[in-house]
Amino acid sequence: MFVSLFILTLLVVTAISIARIRDLWAAVMFTGIFSFLGACWMLILDAPDVAFTEAAVGAGISTFLMLGTLALAGKKEKPTKGSPLVPLIVVGVTGAALIYGTLDMPHFGDPNSPVQTRIQPSFVEKSQPDMHGLPNVVTALLGSYRGYDTLGETAVIFTAGIAVILILRRSSTEAFGSGSTPKKGSK
Amino acid sequence: MTLEQVFGLYNYWVVICLMMTGFYIVIARKNMIKTVIGLxxxxxxxxxxxxxxxxxxxxxxxxxxPEIAAQHAESHGHEDGHTGHDAHVDHAEHADHVSEAGYEATDAVVHHGVEAAEAAELIYSNPLPSVLMLTAIVVGIATTxxxxxxxxxxxxxxxxxxxxEIQLINRREQPNKRAS
Known part of the structure; x- marks a missing residue:
């Protein structure tokens, strides 16, 4: 409970400092920290698979990609000219509406909430005979019961990878004309 | 608003707070890299x-x-089902009550009883959100x-x-196409 509250406080502090900081390099680093803290909280929330993925993808690859972009597109953020009042009001109203929406949600960790009672026992119980004793239920779900989801996800990554290559290759041949332009090392 | 409600819902509120911070970065900051960070x-x-x-x-x-899973995988061929530690203990206890002749026949039944009891004691969190969010994280990095x-x-x-600045450049270069 206290560890959880500590991590949540750090998460909020990190998010606010990302919003306030002007140096983009520092903001990217804070984003990595944010993702890692999120992964820590996911570990407490019994989702180790998501925590691993978030630590590897959110804190690792994502930070790497952003640093590559910073090297190509500039590190400093110009000060915003307009007043931050309008965005603050919009954010405040949206947040208040969302918090109003949570008031009748099932409480944290409630075993009788609809999320837990509808489908979960059948997955945990059925995955054992179905998967011949595969220990990790998340793996069973990901690979078999929701296999088409994972297939679609793979298709999305493939498409995004091709699109990134196409966008960046065009820039190196047409805009500069020299083959020695540093390409972004993504994908 | 009771204290119980606060303790039951604080996680949603913190998450909404984080969400709104990201939303603020997206709509208030004009730098595109900062916008992606907000997203x-x-x-x-x-x-x-x-x-x-x-x-x-x-x-x-x-x-x-692993013990329960392994027993489940091998529950049909019970000659090599003695891997789990608890199974050994139960094995010894049960041997006191059962004669040597009837032992082999009841072995499989005992194993089933043990694993059912152990599985019932453990409470698992829901695997379904984990699976959906694994997909979401990976799709998110693709869009990023x-x-x-x-x-x-x-x-x-x-x-x-x-x-x-990009809008300024656009207006300067294409004054006629401002509406498009």
């Missing part, structure tokens, strides 16, 4: 929101302990990569990644 924060908060819904108090990660590639491209063409 990333928003996405991580949504992932956290789903993961908190799957948590059960007193639960554990939805990974079946695409957005960053576009930003690099825009930066090469315009020399800046600030939205208002």
């Amino acid at each position: 990333n924060i928003f996405q991580t908060s949504v992932v956290l929101l789903y993961i908190t819904m799957g948590k059960v108090t007193g639960g554990t990660a939805p990974i079946i302990p 990569a695409l957005a960053l590639a576009l930003i690099v491209r825009i930066g090469e063409d315009y020399g800046t990644v600030e939205e208002d």
Whole structure:
């Protein structure tokens, strides 16, 4: 409970400092920290698979990609000219509406909430005979019961990878004309 | 608003707070890289929101302990089903009551009883949100990569990644097409 509250406080502090900081390099680093803290909280929330993925993808690859972009597109953020009042009001109203929406949600960790009672026992119980004793239920779900989801996800990554290559290759041949332009090392 | 409600819902509120921070960065900051960072924060908060819904108090990660899983896998061929530690203990206890002749026949039944009892004691958190969010994280990094590639491209063409400066350049170069 206290560890959880500590991590949540750090998460909020990190998010606010990302919003306030002007140096983009520092903001990217804070984003990595944010993702890692999120992964820590996911570990407490019994989702180790998501925590691993978030630590590897959110804190690792994502930070790497952003640093590559910073090297190509500039590190400093110009000060915003307009007043931050309008965005603050919009954010405040949206947040208040969302918090109003949570008031009748099932409480944290409630075993009788609809999320837990509808489908979960059948997955945990059925995955054992179905998967011949595969220990990790998340793996069973990901690979078999929701296999088409994972297939679609793979298709999305493939498409995004091709699109990134196409966008960046065009820039190196047409805009500069020299083959020695540093390409972004993504994908 | 009672204290119980506060303790039951604080996780949602923190997640909404994070979400709104990301939203603020997206709409208030004109730098495109900062906007992508805001989107990333928003996405991580949504992932956290789903993961908190799957948590059960007193639960554990939805990974079946290896002994139980192994027994389940081998429960049909019970001659090599003696791997688990608990199975050995039960084996010894049960041998006191059962004669040597009837021992082999009851062995399989005892194993089934043990694993059912152990499985009933453990509470697992919900695996379904984890699976959905695994997909969401990976799709999120794909869209982030695409957005960053576009930003690099825009930066090469315009020399800046600030939205208002790009709009200024657009207006200066194409005064007739301002409406489009």
